[in-house]
Amino acid sequence: MCILFLFINPRPKVGEYKAIIVNNRDEFYNRPTKPAHFWDDTIVGGMDIEEHCKGGTWLAASKGGKISCLLNVFQPANSFTTGKVSRGFLVVDYLNSCKKGHQYMEEVKNSGKIYNAFNLITLDPEGNSYDVNFYNSESKVIHQIQPGFHGFGNSPLMKPFKKVEKGKTMFQDLVNTYGEKEHEEKLITELFTMMQNKDLNLPDSQLTEQGKGHTEQFVKKLSSIWVSCPDANYGTRTTTVILVDQEDQLVYRERTMQDPANPKNPVWEHNNFTFTIAPADTCKST
Template identity: 35%
Template sequence: MCLLFFKFDPNPPPDGFRLILVSNRDEYLDRPTKPADWWPNNQNILSGVDLQQGKEGGTWLGITKSGRLATLLNILEPEVDPNAKGRGALISNFLKGNEECLPYLQEISKEGELYNAFNLLVFDLSRQNSQQAIGYYSNKTGLEPQLVTPGTHGFCNATISKPWKKCVVGQEKFGSVVNGATTGEKEKLMDALIEMMSDTTPYPDQSIHRQCAGTLSPKLQQERSAICVRSLDENYGSRTHTIILIDATDEVTYLEKTLEEPIPTDEKDLKWITNRYSFNLEMENPGL
């Protein structure tokens, strides 16, 4: 389970941002993960990497030097198919390829039933046509892949038409944080985004109850209704915060704050690792 907010402005002011994106990765605490870094076998791709046996090499969020970006959020279901195709490759295949957003998602939709439920977002930030820069597909809605318009958006572990309360509340908070953000206050912006994504306030939601159909206890439902999930006694929580900023000059700032493994079950013993990368997009089609 994860949470994602982003603002895309194809024509920002000189001191503004084309993209402001922030994400929480909610996952089991004993699932081995490689912190964000350039891939050893492909120095064009930057992401964290799943190291779980049988799922090695997958990721939940990544970006390339050429401006391709992809992220996937699972959709909560009462049961999952252990034999379903792995979803991590849906991101890595986009990052390694050069297909446009909508055609890529249309190909995936042809076999969408082979995967457990997901929300998938793909970005091609080198595109001159900003209306085709972002694509979205979910195999849970029955709808065809669609393009996402510029603006502010939020996604969670529910379908786009029925967002959880924490997503609605979080999007409002996100909008307040990023409104008028400038590169001169980049550090202040990132601090505010991390603080926002660290909110453990429960936002009770019957949608979570309906989606889990009794597989989560009332206690777990309440804990997972928070923007930042803390279910340490259940070996689960928001273990990684990621921020991606792209300014008007195509400079990328990628910041990941992730829990150091092995992750303890006592909150006072948690230790965070921060990884930060800066680079300029290698634009094939500069300017939007």
């Protein structure tokens, strides 16, 4: 389970942002993870270092300004199967490629590779804004996402969980209030606070439907933006804010639990990166 909120400004003025992103990563507390860092000086993001999917990620950005996020689709308890292709490399392969999001998604769609269900979001620098695409592995439909405010979670695009709808409203209010460069630190602080919201968003028929076979208590706890399920060894481990301003400065702020993650007494690590997007993407493949 993860959640992402996104604002795309189609015509940013001086002092405004092209893109504002905030994401919570929910994962097993004992899954080994590297905090956000630069990989080979071209990609910034956290890294999964669990043995069978080492080198993958859930969210990252390239020096060329491409950004991508992977959201696993919540499935009934008997639907997830092992032995499928790791989903975490979808983000990495996109960022390392010279392909635009829509082209890359077409290749994923037609690759014949078998994954557990996922949603993939890609952002390509386009003029003075971003071109955003969304792909759901079950529907196999690619959606071009229009400028404005959006929320994405662990369900089909047209069937959002209630917490996604609530969070989108909260996100829009914050961006409308603090979404200019002069308020940058306040915006970041407020976004981190928003993503710690523990209010339950119930009843949620879509969450209940996708949660068949899981315990009622576990599904209930998944209904909040900030997830905490210590009994299941699962919850929110990392929050990330990404801002891209009108002058192509990218700010990447991460707040993450240090390994070994202890939800009852967590030690929080803060990782901050700022760079100017390169004029051309330093892609590694064609």
